[in-house]
Amino acid sequence: MAINTENVSVEISKTSKIDSVDFSNLNFGREFTDHMFVCDFVDGEWQTPKVMPYQAMSYEPSARVFHYGQAVFEGMKAYKDDNGKVFLFRPKQNFDRINKSAQRLAMPAFPENYFFEGLETLLKLDNEWIKPGMGNSLYLRPFIIATEPAISASPANTYRFMIICSPAKAYYNAPVRVLVAEEYSRSADGGVGFAKAAGNYAAQFYPTSLAQEKGFQQVIWTDASTHTYLEEAGTMNVFFRINDTLITAPTSDRILDGVTRKSIVQLAEDLGIKCEVRKIKVDEIKTAAKDGSLKEIFGAGTAAVISPISAFEHKNELFDIPVSEDSYAKLFKQTLLNIQHNVSEDKHGWRYEVK
Amino acid sequence: MAINTENVSVEISKTSKIDSVDFSNLNFGREFTDHMFVCDFVDGEWQTPKVMPYQAMSYEPSARVFHYGQAVFEGMKAYKDDNGKVFLFRPKQNFDRINKSAQRLAMPAFPENYFFEGLETLLKLDNEWIKPGMGNSLYLRPFIIATEPAISASPANTYRFMIICSPAKAYYNAPVRVLVAEEYSRSADGGVGFAKAAGNYAAQFYPTSLAQEKGFQQVIWTDASTHTYLEEAGTMNVFFRINDTLITAPTSDRILDGVTRKSIVQLAEDLGIKCEVRKIKVDEIKTAAKDGSLKEIFGAGTAAVISPISAFEHKNELFDIPVSEDSYAKLFKQTLLNIQHNVSEDKHGWRYEVK
Ligand SMILES: Cc1ncc(COP(=O)(O)O)c(C=O)c1O
Ligand SMILES: Cc1ncc(COP(=O)(O)O)c(C=O)c1O
Numbered sequence: 001m002a003i004n005t006e007n008v009s010v011e012i013s014k015t016s017k018i019d020s021v022d023f024s025n026l027n028f029g030r031e032f033t034d035h036m037f038v039c040d041f042v043d044g045e046w047q048t049p050k051v052m053p054y055q056a057m058s059y060e061p062s063a064r065v066f067h068y069g070q071a072v073f074e075g076m077k078a079y080k081d082d083n084g085k086v087f088l089f090r091p092k093q094n095f096d097r098i099n100k101s102a103q104r105l106a107m108p109a110f111p112e113n114y115f116f117e118g119l120e121t122l123l124k125l126d127n128e129w130i131k132p133g134m135g136n137s138l139y140l141r142p143f144i145i146a147t148e149p150a151i152s153a154s155p156a157n158t159y160r161f162m163i164i165c166s167p168a169k170a171y172y173n174a175p176v177r178v179l180v181a182e183e184y185s186r187s188a189d190g191g192v193g194f195a196k197a198a199g200n201y202a203a204q205f206y207p208t209s210l211a212q213e214k215g216f217q218q219v220i221w222t223d224a225s226t227h228t229y230l231e232e233a234g235t236m237n238v239f240f241r242i243n244d245t246l247i248t249a250p251t252s253d254r255i256l257d258g259v260t261r262k263s264i265v266q267l268a269e270d271l272g273i274k275c276e277v278r279k280i281k282v283d284e285i286k287t288a289a290k291d292g293s294l295k296e297i298f299g300a301g302t303a304a305v306i307s308p309i310s311a312f313e314h315k316n317e318l319f320d321i322p323v324s325e326d327s328y329a330k331l332f333k334q335t336l337l338n339i340q341h342n343v344s345e346d347k348h349g350w351r352y353e354v355k
Numbered sequence: 356m357a358i359n360t361e362n363v364s365v366e367i368s369k370t371s372k373i374d375s376v377d378f379s380n381l382n383f384g385r386e387f388t389d390h391m392f393v394c395d396f397v398d399g400e401w402q403t404p405k406v407m408p409y410q411a412m413s414y415e416p417s418a419r420v421f422h423y424g425q426a427v428f429e430g431m432k433a434y435k436d437d438n439g440k441v442f443l444f445r446p447k448q449n450f451d452r453i454n455k456s457a458q459r460l461a462m463p464a465f466p467e468n469y470f471f472e473g474l475e476t477l478l479k480l481d482n483e484w485i486k487p488g489m490g491n492s493l494y495l496r497p498f499i500i501a502t503e504p505a506i507s508a509s510p511a512n513t514y515r516f517m518i519i520c521s522p523a524k525a526y527y528n529a530p531v532r533v534l535v536a537e538e539y540s541r542s543a544d545g546g547v548g549f550a551k552a553a554g555n556y557a558a559q560f561y562p563t564s565l566a567q568e569k570g571f572q573q574v575i576w577t578d579a580s581t582h583t584y585l586e587e588a589g590t591m592n593v594f595f596r597i598n599d600t601l602i603t604a605p606t607s608d609r610i611l612d613g614v615t616r617k618s619i620v621q622l623a624e625d626l627g628i629k630c631e632v633r634k635i636k637v638d639e640i641k642t643a644a645k646d647g648s649l650k651e652i653f654g655a656g657t658a659a660v661i662s663p664i665s666a667f668e669h670k671n672e673l674f675d676i677p678v679s680e681d682s683y684a685k686l687f688k689q690t691l692l693n694i695q696h697n698v699s700e701d702k703h704g705w706r707y708e709v710k
Contacts (some may be wrong), residue, residue: 014520027415029506036416056413061391061519062384066500069424070560104562141506145421146557151384151496151521153590155560164416166506181545188543188579190536194556199554202501203547205425205461205510223545225580235508287395 008037008117010123013053023131026169028303033126033165037118040147041108041159049114052305054164060109062148064156070146071198074300075235076259077168078123078354079138081342083276086123088352089302089340093259098142101195106155107144115142118163123354128164129167131291134337139168168303171289175310178218178233179211180282182315185224186231188253193254199221203208204234208314216313218299222282223254231282236299236307237261241328242288243295246275260300264332266348273328290321297321298329308335363472368408369482369705381524383658384494388481388520392473393500396463396514404469405466406476409519415504419511425501426553427456431592432492432523433478435485436697441478443495443707444657446471446658448614453497456550461510470497473518478709484522489692494523494658503560523658524589530665531654533573533588534566535637537670540579540608541586548609555575558612559589571668573654577637578609585635591654591662592616596683597643598650601630615655620702621688626690627684638668644674652676653684659689 013034021031032054039049065071074094095116099109119140123130124139130138142163146156163277184207187193192200204219211219220238223229231249232238237258240247246268251257263274288294290311308329311320340345342351368389376386376465378668387409394404428450435440450471456465469507474495478485483494503509539562542548548555559574567573575593578584586604592613595602601623603654606612621629643649644667653665663684666675693699697706 027505027507028654030504030677031418054416060411060412061409061517062387062496064519065499065553066420066558067428067496067553067555069426070557071421071424073422105557106564140420141417143422149385150382151519152382153556153559155564162416164506165673166417183545183546184542188546190540190556190579190582191537191543194387197554197558198420198422199547199552199557201423201508202425202554203552204508205423206459209510211463224545227545230672287460 001246003289006117006223007049007113007142008047008121010121010125011050016126021167028168029166032167033129033138033167034058035122035125036165037122037163039110039114040162041161045203046111046114049118051118051125059147062149062151064146064148064150067151067198068153068335070079070107070156071143072098072104072107073141073143073196073198076140076142077302077340078130078140079137079340079342080132080332081196082132085133085342086127086130086354087340087342088090088119088354090259090263090350091119091335091352094142097145097257101197104145104192105197106160106193107146107159109292110144110161120354122163122165126165129165129166129192131158131167134147134341135142135169137168139166141166142297152188163258174193176217177215177311178220178309179214180220180312180314182227184219186221187255188224194251194255194256201234206225208234209324214313220312228246228281231255236301236304239264239298240280240285240294241296244274244292246328248275248277249280250277260302260305263336264300267332267335270347271331276291281339286314286317286319289321294321296324296328305336347353356466360402360562361472362469363398363476364403364405365464365476365480366405366407372408373483378522378592381522383523384521386521388484388522390477390480390492392477393517394465394469394473394516396516401463401466401469401516404473406473406480414502417504417506419501419503419505422506423501423508424552424554425511426498427453427460427463428496428498428551428553429453431495431497432695433485433491433495434695434697436485437487439487440697440707441485442697443474443693443709444618445614445618445705446474446707449497450549453499456552457499459547459550459590460513460552462501465499465516473620474708477518477520481520484520486522490524490678491558491698494521496521508598511679530663531572532570532666533575533664534569534571535539535583535585535667535669540572541576543579544608546608549606551611555588565591569668575667581635583638584641585609587664588654591659592654594619594653594655595635595640595649596651597648600631601628601683602635603632604635605632613656615657615660615691619655619693622687622690625702626686641669641672641674644676649676650655651679651683660691
């Protein structure tokens with residue numbers, strides 16, 4: 001294990017929590033590895049990044065993140081193959097996206113070399129936390145928060161960039177039932193929906209809890225202006241299969257440009273499956289559900305990978321989606337996992353080996 | 356000074372920072388008093404609240420507020436009259452609103468007795484920080500943050516409610532120039548715009564910085580669907596005066612129900628000024644600016660009190676608003692300050708004395 005400390009200062013943890021973790025029984029996002037990456041933005045510059053023991057840190061009560069939600073994040077995963085090699089999946093996409101999110105939230109861009117050295121240093125130190133085997137992964141959470149201790153409603157002058165790592169199994173297991181949004185919205189035209197802005201997520205909790213009371217695990221959001229077009233779920237883009245054609249909504253300033261989504265669009269092309277990227281009316285899907293041409297709906301995102309949707313409700317009409325024999329969801333999930341875990345060819349160069 | 360510690364545990368600061376503060380030269384929200392109020396929500400209950408020395412506190416990097424913006428806040432002020440009596444202004448409005456915000460963000464409601472005892476205990480301990488004199492005040496910032504150390508995208512199980520206090524002069528001094536939003540939006544129908552949700556504010560920073568580059572201090576937001584109706588500014592509701600009639604937009608799920616706004620609507624009635632609460636087209640205001648019937652625009656909010664707007668731009672057309680001789684902005688500001696500082700009669704019972 002060669003730790004490249006060209007730019008990153010490293011303090012190794014004296015103890016490890018790894019033996020206290022039950023890897024066969026993980027709750028998403030509750031257990032964290034022994035180390036974390038921290039880099040502060042002060043005086044107009046990102047300071048020397050550090051990898052250090054995972055720990056709580058001290059913040060002023062006036063830190064701007066607590067008041068104005070000036071915070072963005074990413075979600076990515078590291079995978080280990082059966083030979084112990086470690087891979088990331090299209091990490092440059094996440095790097096580009098966190099800076100796109102940061103720009104929209106008036107935060108400074110994070111340097112690419114720090115991002116990758118930070119990630120790689122962490123993954124080497126916490127290598128034991130990445131378990132081989134399909135479905136196992138180490139979830140990586142880069143995030144940036146505004147730390148300046150002053151509550152004027154304006155962009156902060158100081159920030160903290162961190163990466164924390166949490167061992168993960170597949171996020172959702174059972175097929176999910178979803179409610180199509182009729183009244184609540186996730187984001188506005190001209191808003192921050194395309195960014196992984198912290199505030200986008202808390203805004204969904206209450207409408208999602210109402211859906212859960214009705215027996216649905218997730219909400220599929222529709223456009224805020226008319227609630228007639230299907231957009232995305234809380235942490236997943238959504239694909240609809242009508243007969244043998246896949247359809248997914250185009251990205252916009254309301255919709256997150258998901259890495260899983262764009263990978264599926266590419267894989268569909270590779271596999272000769274027709275995939276349309278276009279606006280989708282709720283009514284089109286309801287009609288297709290009624291006439292039997294709606295074969296599948298599934299969500300796609302880093303945490304969930306592919307999450308089949310077994311039923312949806314809209315305007316008090318419930319539609320069950322029969323289990324498909326030749327499921328695209330299954331096919332894409334397997335194809336993606338095989339690439340991610342270094343089992344199949346990687347013809348688009350999506351794997352990024354951590355050496 | 357009687358400190359009522361029925362429910363609140365009190366730890367008094369051994370030292371005071373007050374002598375290091377230049378009260379004649381305050382930057383909004385940078386200096387904080389000697390004490391703060393803290394109450395944690397654990398195991399489904401708000402625990403014993405504490406007033407303690409103002410200090411930084413430790414948070415896990417996985418604390419949900421850092422990732423999902425699950426945070427809400429309030430802004431209110433304490434005023435001291437020339438006899439040393441201390442008053443809040445309609446504090447029950449802020450109490451009700453923080454719980455309305457909390458509900459929309461799937462957070463637990465905070466108890467009324469804790470809120471008021473916390474506020475009063477703080478104001479007694481930090482009494483010296485409240486300076487008499489028109490325009491002086493102690494800005495109070497209650498806020499609730501999600502503290503649970505787990506990054507699943509769902510409501511937290513633990514929260515922290517705090518109040519911090521910052522001595523303030525009037526927020527804006529000079530009249531402001533504003534840009535009317537044409538592309539960016541503050542909030543969506545069915546979204547969280549009516550709540551003082553942390554994420555609403557960071558979302559405005561970037562569009563506001565673009566406006567600032569063009570020489571405008573603030574943005575007046577329009578409806579996200581059509582950008583044809585005027586809504587509110589970043590931290591102020593907005594009033595337009597056409598001839599002798601005031602107009603302000605109705606509250607909705609996109610617009611904050613401001614305490615200052617509703618007080619002005621009432622004061623207008625008291626003063627015999629016609630005030631219409633109705634939707635306002637950008638075009639209506641542009642036409643009125645052109646034909647000379649637009650006499651004033653001003654913002655209204657706790658921090659700024661009343662902030663006159665001297666110019667606005669929309670679609671590259673700039674409109675200067677001539678200074679009004681019999682300014683309503685001035686009249687309402689004086690009327691409000693007189694009530695807040697116990698100078699004039701309080702016929703609606705808006706003052707709340709802290710005894
Ligand atoms: C709102 C939203 N949509 C979609 C996704 C899926 O994006 P990705 O495939 O890059 O994980 C995410 C993130 O996980 C998300 O937060
Ligand atoms: C978005 C927004 N609009 C308006 C206001 C004015 O509300 P209030 O008069 O209650 O301070 C505020 C808060 O200060 C605000 O944050």
